[in-house]
Amino acid sequence: MKHISGGFSTRAIHAGQEPDSSTGAIMTPIFASSTFAQESPGKHKGYEYSRSGNPTRAALEHCLASLEGGEQGLAFASGLAATAAVLSSLKPGDEVLAPADLYGGTFRILDKVFKPWGLVPRFLDIPTPEEFAKAMTPATRLIWIETPTNPLLQILDIRKLAEVAKGNGAMLVVDNTFASPCLQRPLELGADLVVHSTTKYLGGHSDVVGGAVIGSSEKLKPIRFNQNAAGGVPGPFDCFLVLRGIKTLAVRMERHCQNAMNLAEWLQTRKEVERVYYPGLISHPGHALAKAQMSGFGGMISIRLKGGQAALGKFFQRIEVFTLAESLGGVESLVCHPATMTHASIPAEQRLARGIDDFLLRLSIGIEDFEDLRNDLKSAFE
Numbered sequence: 001m002k003h004i005s006g007g008f009s010t011r012a013i014h015a016g017q018e019p020d021s022s023t024g025a026i027m028t029p030i031f032a033s034s035t036f037a038q039e040s041p042g043k044h045k046g047y048e049y050s051r052s053g054n055p056t057r058a059a060l061e062h063c064l065a066s067l068e069g070g071e072q073g074l075a076f077a078s079g080l081a082a083t084a085a086v087l088s089s090l091k092p093g094d095e096v097l098a099p100a101d102l103y104g105g106t107f108r109i110l111d112k113v114f115k116p117w118g119l120v121p122r123f124l125d126i127p128t129p130e131e132f133a134k135a136m137t138p139a140t141r142l143i144w145i146e147t148p149t150n151p152l153l154q155i156l157d158i159r160k161l162a163e164v165a166k167g168n169g170a171m172l173v174v175d176n177t178f179a180s181p182c183l184q185r186p187l188e189l190g191a192d193l194v195v196h197s198t199t200k201y202l203g204g205h206s207d208v209v210g211g212a213v214i215g216s217s218e219k220l221k222p223i224r225f226n227q228n229a230a231g232g233v234p235g236p237f238d239c240f241l242v243l244r245g246i247k248t249l250a251v252r253m254e255r256h257c258q259n260a261m262n263l264a265e266w267l268q269t270r271k272e273v274e275r276v277y278y279p280g281l282i283s284h285p286g287h288a289l290a291k292a293q294m295s296g297f298g299g300m301i302s303i304r305l306k307g308g309q310a311a312l313g314k315f316f317q318r319i320e321v322f323t324l325a326e327s328l329g330g331v332e333s334l335v336c337h338p339a340t341m342t343h344a345s346i347p348a349e350q351r352l353a354r355g356i357d358d359f360l361l362r363l364s365i366g367i368e369d370f371e372d373l374r375n376d377l378k379s380a381f382e
């Protein structure tokens, strides 16, 4: 595949995606073929069977590697299939350290799938490099983080955590779903692997579920083995949709960030809102770090509402532009109630201890007109 250099937007549009050599088609074809003809046994054009490799998927994997600044990318059927492939490269008895404020599905797969299998997950309430360094043991193989975290939008120091991991012979894995490679590139800051739910900003249009792992070919070896051996691969139609979404990632992110910043500032002035969590606000404890390791603050805002259950019920009834739904990162604005939706798989007392109570709302700010988003929230509050 042709190596594409250039800026982020250029690579998003062209990396892995030269015009089709047989027809000149500008868009990478959807290669809906499970198998590929061989000239003689073992002699083929690089593809044998679509679980092992498919040209549409290869284009996506190439593009993802280019955007994250990694040697290689691997696409999966979902973000959690990607997560499972990474965790499967560990052995029973190995420890994984993660912040307590974590995507609910990641917590669940660690706690309910891999713990019974023998992995030892440990969750840290205070996710600072110092606390991670203290928690490391000789059995720790992975530090698994998200930043910004979900749903409290804490900012974790990727560079320092990479040092902590390396100093102890472990790897740092960063789930970069919330920022996208447009705003944050963990491999450049020292992380070993990047994981994505491409369902979110990369796909960007809420029309596909997918995942990815990106890193050096060496570190991806066991994960590549798992991709083929366990088979959690995306189909070519899904790969096409993610590739198409990625082409506009940079322009979408610009608008997501702008709308979110404007809304966060406005939300801070509302008496109905007790607290606004957005790393772009100077009042956010992770603001300086976010400014240093991200090129924008993203499209996710969490808020804590005042006024009890009645106000909450009314809010959900009155929103019109925002839709009550799980997920994030699409062009449309969504509001999510983590306690009953994305984070319902976390036991109630643990959830409350982490600050995910009934009055916490997570907003995925879309790319609609800012005034319409503000007016929608305003009328839902009043």
Ligand SMILES: *Cc1c(COP(=O)(O)O)cnc(C)c1O
Pocket: 078, 079, 080, 081, 103, 105, 106, 146, 150, 175, 177, 178, 196, 197, 198, 199, 200, 209, 210, 211
């Ligand atoms: C959605 C999400 C996932 C899981 O991805 P799926 O594509 O839903 O399997 C993992 N991490 C984060 C941060 C997410 O938002």
